[in-house]
Amino acid sequence: xxxxxxxxxxxxxxxxxxxxxxxxxxxxxxxxxxxxxxxxxxxxxxxxxxxxxxxxxxxxxxxxxxxxxxxxxxxxxxxxxxxxxxxxxxxxxxxxxxxxxxxxxxxxxxxxxxxxxxxxxxxxxxxxxxxxxxxxxxxxxxxxxxxxxxxxxxxxxxxxxxxxxxxxxxxxxxxxxxxxxxxxxxxxxxxxxxxxxxxxxxxxxxxxxxxxxxxxxxxxxxxxxxxxxxxxxxxxxxxxxxxxxxxxxxxxxxxxxxxxxxxxxxxxxxxxxxxxxxxxxxxxxxxxxxxxxxxxxxxxxxxxxxxxxxxxx
Amino acid sequence: xxxxxxxxxxxxxxxxxxxxxxxxxxxxxxxxxxxxxxxxxxxxxxxxxxxxxxxxxxxxxxxxxxxxxxxxxxxxxxxxxxxxxxxxxxxxxxxxxxxxxxxxxxxxxxxxxxxxxxxxxxxxxxxxxxxxxxxxxxxxxxxxxxxxxxxxxxxxxxxxxxxxxxxxxxxxxxxxxxxxxxxxxxxxxxxxxxxxxxxxxxxxxxxxxxxxxxxxxxxxxxxxxxxxxxxxxxxxxxxxxxxxxxxxxxxxxxxxxxxxxxxxxxxxxxxxxxxxxxxxxxxxxxxxxxxxxxxxxxxxxxxxxxxxxxxxxxxxxxxxxxxxxxxxxxxxxxxxxxxxxxxxxxxxxxxxxxxxxxxxxxxxxxxxxxxxxxxxxxxxxxxxxxxxxxxxxxxxxxxxxxxxxxxxxxxxxxxxxxxxxxxxxxxxxxxxxxxxxxxxxxxxxxxxxxxxxxxxxxxxxxxxxxxxxxxxxxxxxxxxxxxxxxxxxxxxxxxxxxxxxxxxxxxxxxxxxxxxxxxxxxxxxxxxxxxxxxxxxxxxxxxxxxxxxxxxxxxxxxxxxxxxxxxxxxxxxxxxxxxxxxxxxxxxxxxxxxxxxxxxxxxxxxxxxxxxxxxxxxxxxxxxxxxxxxxxxxxxxxxxxxxxxxxxxxxxxxxxxxx
Numbered sequence: 001x002x003x004x005x006x007x008x009x010x011x012x013x014x015x016x017x018x019x020x021x022x023x024x025x026x027x028x029x030x031x032x033x034x035x036x037x038x039x040x041x042x043x044x045x046x047x048x049x050x051x052x053x054x055x056x057x058x059x060x061x062x063x064x065x066x067x068x069x070x071x072x073x074x075x076x077x078x079x080x081x082x083x084x085x086x087x088x089x090x091x092x093x094x095x096x097x098x099x100x101x102x103x104x105x106x107x108x109x110x111x112x113x114x115x116x117x118x119x120x121x122x123x124x125x126x127x128x129x130x131x132x133x134x135x136x137x138x139x140x141x142x143x144x145x146x147x148x149x150x151x152x153x154x155x156x157x158x159x160x161x162x163x164x165x166x167x168x169x170x171x172x173x174x175x176x177x178x179x180x181x182x183x184x185x186x187x188x189x190x191x192x193x194x195x196x197x198x199x200x201x202x203x204x205x206x207x208x209x210x211x212x213x214x215x216x217x218x219x220x221x222x223x224x225x226x227x228x229x230x231x232x233x234x235x236x237x238x239x240x241x242x243x244x245x246x247x248x249x250x251x252x253x254x255x256x257x258x259x260x261x262x263x264x265x266x267x268x269x270x271x272x273x274x275x276x277x278x279x280x281x282x283x284x285x286x287x288x289x290x291x292x293x294x295x296x297x298x299x300x301x302x303x304x305x306x307x308x309x310x311x312x313x
Numbered sequence: 314x315x316x317x318x319x320x321x322x323x324x325x326x327x328x329x330x331x332x333x334x335x336x337x338x339x340x341x342x343x344x345x346x347x348x349x350x351x352x353x354x355x356x357x358x359x360x361x362x363x364x365x366x367x368x369x370x371x372x373x374x375x376x377x378x379x380x381x382x383x384x385x386x387x388x389x390x391x392x393x394x395x396x397x398x399x400x401x402x403x404x405x406x407x408x409x410x411x412x413x414x415x416x417x418x419x420x421x422x423x424x425x426x427x428x429x430x431x432x433x434x435x436x437x438x439x440x441x442x443x444x445x446x447x448x449x450x451x452x453x454x455x456x457x458x459x460x461x462x463x464x465x466x467x468x469x470x471x472x473x474x475x476x477x478x479x480x481x482x483x484x485x486x487x488x489x490x491x492x493x494x495x496x497x498x499x500x501x502x503x504x505x506x507x508x509x510x511x512x513x514x515x516x517x518x519x520x521x522x523x524x525x526x527x528x529x530x531x532x533x534x535x536x537x538x539x540x541x542x543x544x545x546x547x548x549x550x551x552x553x554x555x556x557x558x559x560x561x562x563x564x565x566x567x568x569x570x571x572x573x574x575x576x577x578x579x580x581x582x583x584x585x586x587x588x589x590x591x592x593x594x595x596x597x598x599x600x601x602x603x604x605x606x607x608x609x610x611x612x613x614x615x616x617x618x619x620x621x622x623x624x625x626x627x628x629x630x631x632x633x634x635x636x637x638x639x640x641x642x643x644x645x646x647x648x649x650x651x652x653x654x655x656x657x658x659x660x661x662x663x664x665x666x667x668x669x670x671x672x673x674x675x676x677x678x679x680x681x682x683x684x685x686x687x688x689x690x691x692x693x694x695x696x697x698x699x700x701x702x703x704x705x706x707x708x709x710x711x712x713x714x715x716x717x718x719x720x721x722x723x724x725x726x727x728x729x730x731x732x733x734x735x736x737x738x739x740x741x742x743x744x745x746x747x748x749x750x751x752x753x754x755x756x757x758x759x760x761x762x763x764x765x766x767x768x769x770x771x772x773x774x775x776x777x778x779x780x781x782x783x784x785x786x787x788x789x790x791x792x793x794x795x796x797x798x799x800x801x802x803x804x805x806x807x808x809x810x811x812x813x814x815x816x817x818x819x820x821x822x823x824x825x826x827x828x829x830x831x832x833x834x835x836x837x838x839x840x841x842x843x844x845x846x847x848x849x850x851x852x853x854x855x856x857x858x859x860x861x862x863x864x865x866x867x868x869x870x871x872x873x874x875x876x877x878x879x880x881x882x883x884x885x886x887x888x889x890x891x892x893x894x895x896x897x898x899x900x901x902x903x904x905x906x907x908x909x910x911x912x913x914x915x916x917x918x919x920x921x922x923x924x925x926x927x928x929x930x931x932x933x934x935x936x937x938x939x940x941x942x943x944x945x946x947x948x949x950x951x952x953x954x955x956x957x958x959x960x961x962x963x964x965x966x967x968x969x970x971x972x
Contacts, residue, residue, distance in 0.1 A: 168655060169655065170655025170656050170659065171655050171659065190774070190776030190777065190778075191776070218776070218778070221778060221779065
């Protein structure tokens, strides 16, 4: 199977997205993939760079990609963070578009960059490779026993459609597919691709909180017991700001927000502390442990039951 | 010796801007055979034509060259003009110095040189022209109308009323098309069935109209005045000569199928009439859902029928008929919006419906007897959001064009919603409001008075919440995002051509535009004719439009057909193939080459060297030959030649250009 990939960690993996890095590492090791960290990689620029200077926003990711091309010729690049994936993918598309573009970038980064390798998100790597999916299935030891999850894709995993060309832009199913694989019950909800506010949480907190509240609300009314993400900023915004939103709006949401890699790792045998679930803001350790237990014989609650669902820790 | 007159046209600045007309006229004076040259601003105009006539008389001209626009534009005009003179209409050559010269070049020097060359070639050719005479070909005075919606019905009635027989072909079990699905029609709020049914009944009963439902056109050969069409009369499995339309079979049928006519709101049976007012008022059996065909069981309808009209053994029938003219009125469909607009639920939300489905809801003879209810729970909606331009005016995801009828029917629906449901609210999201007809804007204004709230902006997303739908849109006039809670959402979706129109176009040689609409011959001046003589268009097959325009176009198409049929016979094209018997060796290769089947090999008796011999000679049918010239190139012996484009004429042109 396609085992080896060049690995772009991204800045969040070393800081606020530590749990994503830990759970990704666990998952990769468990399945038997080889992720090779790109040496001397630099920040991709995320949203800050492209707001400030176009050349900078292209050069920053291109540099890391060029280094990868030199160090790991022939390996595709995987970037777990959705924003890093978006920026790296965009730079690679830019260079592939024309010889002039390529010359322009090469002059900025002072390196050769052919843009041979593809740039993939972690979700793409798992979903688009049948053999990786099979290897994952083979190593599963636990199940989530029908835990109701709302898969949240955010902005950068699927868009822009022409560049990413992966999954449906209005109702994507790839993360849902992975979650169903590990025994979760994915809910149908309408805010899968609505923006979490990204860096607005810092620069325009009032606007940002409203965006988080809308997502939490829609997941809640559609019966979700947990939200699952594939981006460190999405996870951070929904998790860290949940209590703040409650205070501001007067709600009492208590929905844990996971990385899909955390939940998959749990089903591969990890303990919650192995994969950073103890670092969450909204307490998630005991709930995730409970989800792995065999359920007691109990009648199923229909998904469109109108009774208020309050999930307690 | 030829006495050729050369006339060079300015065509205003169309030619004169890129071609130095003075220079061309000057050069023409030296062409062999030319005795007279003149220029004119507009050759095709009355003074232009008069100038030619006058020159013919004054200078004894016997052949004419006109250097002007494409012969497709005015060759016919000038030939008609020549019928008034002593010059045979076929002693005329046109040098196209517009479409093939001034319009495709920028450099005046180059353009002028080319125009002089083209005129020289035409003069050389006309030197070898011989007078040609048309003959008559017979004309079948029977019309074929394909599609029996309001346009097809109107065209058929007009032609039938003029005294000519019509065959009206319809692929559905009943005629009436889309119009019979509607409840009320704008701007008068006439009940659609009330105005459509009388026409349907008239068409069904007219002595000059032969109705063929559940039928499709399968094959076509021939040309204007003489089309041979094979129609597949699909099996209905019910003998209409016996069936009384009592409806007992329908009541007893155990198979339930989603009703196409009711847009999925109800179910019908496998033996069914699509709606009570169907014409013909008799049912058909849907073999794909009938248990007798799928499982070889049941057959209850046959047992129950009191007149023994059900026949499960019936086969499709292929009927071959001759027609002189065809009217294509295949109508429209709605765009598959579910595939394109995931943000509106992609078709998965039961209370987000298209406008035709709303028509069935609000229709007094529809599945809910005219009560507007939510398809999901049957409850009466208190608030409605209507979204216009879903798929229309959307080059990014849908169609670039405007679907023309939606602004008016959107206002109509808003009016009906507010009128039928006490205390209700209706919000209409729009980009523009287009009300170009008589009484149309007044109708829209009245809808605003009724209390409809029009919001200028698009809806970005519709999602379900707490039993209703949230429509998130933009109010561009106030610059704010708006969220409207709706119990029911109606999407005004783009009109697209019926899928069957593609095959019909292919069969009759009618081209379609990039959106699939059948092409008219000229968008401004020939809106009902096509580029295939004898084939006409009516209704939405040609493009989105409302009922008044469809009916007007249908009557226009009918008038063309009637005008054609009023001729005793058709004038044949004299520029056809002819055989030089002496050279023909009877090999018969030309017979297979002719795409129109116009050549046969005849055995004739001749005298050679005082001896009687039998010889095989090619024979051209002047009625079928279209003058394509394929046989003339295939003939090894150069026995075949084309009148009006003889080998000699063409070689003269080549010599004039190259020597």
